[in-house]
Amino acid sequence: MGKLKQLSIIVFLLIQSFANSQNYYFKEYQPFNKNIPTPEEFLGYQIGDYHTRHDLIVAYLEKLASLSNRVSIEVYGKTTENRKLLVLTITSLKNHKNLASLKEKHLQVVSEKTNVTDYNNLPIFINLAYNVHGNEPSSSEAALLAAYTLVASENPKIKEYLDKTIIFLDPTINPDGRDRYTNWVNRYKGNPLIADKFDIEHNEVWPKGRTNHYLFDLNRDLLLAVQPESNARLKWFHQWYPNVVTDFHEMSTTSTYFFEPKPLSASLNPVTPNENYTSLTLTFAKQFSADLDKIGSLYFTKERYDATYPGYGSTYGDLQGSLALLFEQAASRGLVQETTTGNLSFAFTIRNQYVSTFATIKAAIKNKKLLYTYQNNFFKKAIEQASKSKVKGYIFGDNYDKNRNKAFVDLLLKHQIKVYPITKNKTVNNKVYKKGNAFIVPTKQKEYLMIRTMFETYKKYRDSVFYDASSWSVANFYNMKYGTLLKNPILKNEITLASNNITTHNFALSNYAYLISWDDYYSPAILYKLQQKGVIVKTAMQPITTIANGTKKYFDRGSLLIPVSIQNMTKDTLFSILNTVSKQHSIQIYTVNTGYSLKGIDIGSTNFVTLKQPKVMMIVEGGTSSYEVGEVWHLFEQRMQMPIVKVPERIFNRTDLQRYNVIILVSGNYEQLSKKIKDKLKQWVAQGNTLITTRAASSWVIKNEIVAESLLKTVKDSTKIRIDYANSRGVIGKQNIGGAIFKINLDLTHPIAYGYHDKEMPIYKNNKVFLNPSKSRFSTVAKYTQNPHIDGYVTPYNINNYIKKSAAIIVSEIGNGRVVLFADNPNFRGAWYGTNKLFMNAVFFGNLIKVPY
Template identity: 40%
Template sequence: MKIIYILFIFLSINLFSQETYDLEYYFGEDYKNFNEDIPKPSDFLLNGKEVGSSHVSHDRLIQYMYALANASKRIDIQNRGFSYEGRPLVLLTITSEENHDNLIKFKRNHVDYIDGKSDNKSSNFYSRPVVIYQGYSIHGNEPSGSNAAMLYAYYLASSNSDDVKNQLKNSIILLDPSLNPDGLQRFANWVNTNKSQNLNSDSNDREFNEHWPRGRTNHYWFDMNRDWLPAQLPESKVRIKTFQDWYPNVLTDHHEMGTNSTFFYQPGIPSRVNPLTPKKNQELTAKIGKYHESILSKNGSFFYSEEDYDDFYYGKGSTYPDINGGIGILFEQGSSRGHLQESINGNISFPFTIKNQLLTSISTLEASVDLKKELFDYQREFFNSNKHNRNEYLIVGDQHDRSKLYHFHEILKTHNIITKKLDEDKIVNGIKFKKNNSFLIPKDQRNSRLLNAMIDNQTSFKDSLFYDVSAWSFLHSFNLEHSYIKSNEKFNEFIFSKPVGSIISKSDYAYVFRWNDYYSPKALYKLLSHGLNIKVSTDKFSIENNNFSYGSILVPVSNQSKSINEINNIIEEISNETGVNFYGFNTSKTNGIDLGSNDFKKINLPKIGLIVGDGVSSYDAGEIWHLMDTRYEIPITKLKYNSLSKIDLSKYTTLIFVNGSYLNKNTVEKLKNWVKNGGNLIGFRNATKWLDSNDFIKLDFIENTAVPKDVKFIDKNKFYGAQLTSGAIFNVKLDLSHPVNYGYYKEDLSIFRNTNIYLKNDKLSFNNPIKYSKENSLVSGYISKLNYKSILNSRPFVSSRLNKGRVSVFTDNTNFRAFWYGTNKLMINAIFFGKLM
């Protein structure tokens, strides 16, 4: 009997693994009436099998989308750019053939109606097509979305049903089949390579357990579903441009979640909706949800809403539309994470996950067409009910760092936010704004709500739990001076060209440049890479009416390995490229430390190793890789933590340990000896605890243990969740004379924190070069009362000598999501000036 039972189980698994999924599985009998001239997805998949039999690679996905566009007059396709790995970022515009002939007019009219230039009582207001943006698999290892996009595009191109024809007549669908091409390709390679012919659903199988850094992220390991506001990645920039060109009424964002989950659609948790989102937005989200409920129920799929996920941070695909007059909808499908995997709900197959994504794509289209009158009214009201006084402006500037200000302006431009030129220097509320280093942002403009969302400071919340960060103000992430003014003047459009530096007086003696510009580190590295002898000032000085602060860089022209002409040519090229100004002088004599003083310290070319691999936060590591590679152009070697025992560490001057769990004890002594012999080790967030426990540095932690009182069992997760500091902004005070703070010109700095690691202030004040403000430390975001008490007595940075070497730690993330420009220099200073600390 036992043998028969085992045989039965084997046959059941084998039969299930060989089950075929054809078009009838996905579309029912309807597919038999599809246009036979339209190519099927199976024509472009491995071995001619149907969608779901394997994971589509990005190249085959794109080939199919182009084939559809060539075969169907309902589809137009365009390539809007390329990912970091050179993959095309395509967009399909799908509508009726007649609508395609009038797309330019529809787009212009759509925006005119938003701006109130056309009367909503006219017949054209409601007869125009509703605009829907449907995007898939922004997390590459959540592939059911992109695979469903093939079927959905095929359905829209080939269906002959009257319902679909009517929907295409009344809609313009912007279909983005792969929001993360590089991640999708990485994951498809993994699962297809590890797939068995006879599918194995055991969750321990290699197929379901990707190697680090996994396919979720893009090339530089960013979670691109957090970049809708920061807009730092090429994939994000093109999709935001599409959004701002069209202002879609509905946007869908197709994801996956844990294998033991079912299917989620929005609305999310009601108490966690951003207060800037109108109530009507959530009402329409719920109405659209009824269509998902209906189609999923008919399919026998289990689902839920109003749990787990929120609508607070506007940098996600499902929330960005909410602050732009649209309805953003998140879908989360329980993931097979391969082809067939066991779960508490039974085996979950890849085709099943694809079908749910396909069905909710179809229900979104149906709902959007049926509800378009309400969607149009809502969008019109959203933009027209937020009028400001035409004379109100936000003024922003940075008189010491034009490059950083330029990058802030580029983000505003990406989000279609209008800026105006400042005609003269102004002093507003005691703050100096120079006309060449400042600009105005009118409060009265179409995207004023979006602007408010980008700069908002909030410290009071209905809920103490957050799915993502609770604060993200760009004024603070860029550390910009800002204020508000009223003016009746008419200001011209502000055009901000990328800063270009220059040589202020050529010299055959010495050059000096300030460390305050964002790209000063890039200039320094390029000089060092030319083999030049470079020094840094450890004190202030002035020369020929030019003031130079701590951290100014000295480039002697004499006693170098290159000729005077060569050095001048190098400096001119670097200045033009980086936007950094070089000042030439013909004497060492200054008011302050002279150029020949011993208070100028020699700087060596850094050789940097970044620790990566299992246990390491790929997000944090990727942020540093991206910063060094794409902005500063400083080479950085990615070293696998588990391979350190085999690597010659003497090649590196600096090693960086980001947030992670470092368990390998075999490398501790080797690393410690490397530091003792002069190495510069930098640790972030949880790495601080590992460095302390292994005696690299002695740290005094403030331990917080919240004790629940009168908390019910059902609320225990909420209680502990409320103790997390998942992302808030704090004000710190800087000792400007300390090397970690070189390049900063004011004592106040906004810093981002997303940990509960607190280091006690040292009794010796000079060992606290960065410390949290005692008053009004919380700038924006949520922190529990207990943790706030701790932060007031803590410091986010500690540096300590270990024999000839240096260990420096940061409790906070100085490079958060590539848009925290204001604190990038803290880490750079720890790299270049570690030995001076």
């Protein structure tokens, strides 16, 4: 065959490929501006033939912005791995020129202070958001096609859409996770394609691409605002308050396609207005079904996915006057995969997401008046509800921990909740809230529904099976003491993110010693920084009252002592280091000029024990929970600014354990650890080291006889009552603990509890690990109370037979070392500020624990 003929065939195939792409995806919107490159022309492959890397997505969208006056582009944030978070604003040239004034008019509609009834001159604002889970990639490919269509189509329909809408297209909410998955699939793509579900292409390895850099599920993070992607997205959202928000996902390969309406909230007192379910989503569903019917796609609604948790991309907007919409597409998990009804191609999954994208635009235009009327009334109705409520405000604050207070106030401010400092001490329900450490959130404000989300707790539900957590009273996440107010005092000096700062006072150079309270959330961070700089630090095993910074001051157990005379540096160098770290972590340091205390131990007491610098390792990969790994990793690096060595389970057998004095095991099956390795681990602990386990790992060390502890025995239900088969899911599912908040009782004298001042505190439980209290009378650090239930769904059976009887934290001694067992995850979703300190205490103070008999 001649070269010319070969070239002709190649050109013909390329033309056919382009034609097929046009017909398969967007035949309806032809013709297109030939000066605008298609995604295929720019990328060099047809959409659906490869998975597109995020840098190529960004490059293509930047190309569109450079060629068309229909689109502008904004980088609204960066990921941890420095990938761009961007949003395209796509609309008509006229709307672009008037965007500032249109935004102002739109925000007047959203405002609780203005009543707008004429929306004729306003376009509808739509946020098309894609790919929050990195290994659910079809939506970002659909985003490329949608962007091209909106920018390049000369079809009258598209021109009408552009005139009537302002479209914000966010192609990839989770770029770090997407690229992790994209590189996997492109690496193992078969040639020819392989549909076999057991092929490596369809089975990515740990940690998979669902999560972001720190292995967080960003679809659970929007309420909690822990990760940079979520913080950037929240900031952008509250600048625009779009009328409609989309949230595109993928689900099991064996399924079909899901769109709203979701089932009603499982809560008997839902925060989201019923109108959202009964009017808006049902109206949009008509358009979704009509468009998917045209291409023969199967779908379902009103089952499986609930709207109970307010932090999804498909629910957060519902608390802001938007209509937030969930789409779930059966995943090909690669280019093509076999199913029981035939092969499912990546291109097919992309087309469904593309069709739903334009169905959303069409439905939004058709229902403009309904959406704007709903949004115009939304915050007004919220204030009306607040006015009718007996609760006029929430007072909250911790009298000891300023940084934890700041973190919670920062979170409220990110959600546009107004917060005020108290101007004088106030007692509510026998709890004293002190000026400088306490705050008030009045309920009569536009974010009333978000305030309810932050503070209200629930114990009764209409359903017993949840897609996710059943509790999220965020004040409990922060172990924040709070009370309700039936009348607010006069509120002054509204706090802003810029003004929410912690002030530390100057302290004098000492020739003798310095003291630092262990009360603050960031106390572990300042301790590690001091150790890193070669400072010798002791901790108090008993309380001390002394003259510090010129006044009488009480220091509780765990407080840090830095004697001057024992340091391997000059007193001036030490003072300079202390000044620096105090400012870095916003923690007060106190000057002490005498060893003689007013009360309690003296500075020279043996109850001040020198602390070892922790050298921490965590087993990762294998069967470990990537979520829990990521939570610990994030806590160490981003909060405590500490290194943590992450050793893959597959090489643990050849790891030199003598490098470390703390090892962390998060939930996992640890199947790759042989009996010989388990014995090695046990011997390492016995040498004086600390092993920390969470959730399933605590069960694992018991079952593998690494510790001489036990689990509560299962109480078997002997009843044989006949139950209808159709109810089996609910009957079985309700026995799980999907995520609820319980109260524990702490031994405040134990090193694991240093820095805590209240014996009772909330903890999150989403498992069925029930630890028997330790055989040692002194080793049960925390036990669930006899009335433990605070928030979320749980059966009385589980409370009475397990939770009331079990321990939350125990310490088990092995030789000169110990294992600290947490029944639960104290670092859940990076948002449990209240229990993080328990975990960090195990890291820093574990080697202090000597169990007396």
